[in-house]
Amino acid sequence: MTHANLMNNYFDPNSVYIEEDFRRHFLMRRHVFQHLLCDVQQVNPYFRQKWDRVGHPSFSPHQKVTIALRMMAYGSPADSMDETYGMSESTCLDTLEEFCDTIVQLYKDEYICELNQEDLNRLIRKTEDHGFLGMIGLLDCMHWD
Structure with missing residues (x-):
């Protein structure tokens, strides 16, 4: 349900929030988010959609990247993500660590000098x-x- 809400609010063609709202909430344009999402999925399998043993989907790539960005951009504590995204504190921290490691791996040669x-x-x-x-x-x- 949290994935569906996230998609409906920000990513579907007729999303609730327009581009200006997306930029204000995510501190980047939607196409930049999509490019970032694609890059991290290609490099790190953690950000690809998985299913558990009974066939239920795990957290979506959109959810994982959103949570990592929110925690970094707004300084949101990991335990506050449970209310909005249904992700436990430990999973949020794992997601943030995976995201940061992946970003450094992807972009260090271009941006870190x-x-x-x-x-x-x-x-x-x-x-x-x-x-x-x-x-x-x-x-x-x-x-x-």
């Missing part, structure tokens, strides 16, 4: 323009020269 001096100068200017002096030295408890 060591900053060069030009990148660092651009970030320093940007943060100082917004009043965040010294912010770069605080990232991940690293100290930059």
Whole structure:
């Protein structure tokens, strides 16, 4: 039922929420979510639909990715997902861990790189323009020269 509600609200052709609502709720566009979903399913079998021994479907890929994104984007605690998505705290934590590991595996070469001096100068200017002096030295408890 929770999968059906999620699909009806956000992913079906005549979904309850329009694109602007989707972007506000998920902090990304629907096509970006769909691309991300496809990528994680191809790399990690955890995000593919499975069935239990009596033939009931497990949590859908849409549910798993939604839960991981909600926990990261909003800082939602794992135990709060049970009310909305029917997923236990331990399963939510497993899902989040699988998602993070998969995202790093998928995108690290493209998006995670060591900053060069030009990148660092651009970030320093940007943060100082917004009043965040010294912010770069605080990232991940690293100290930059």
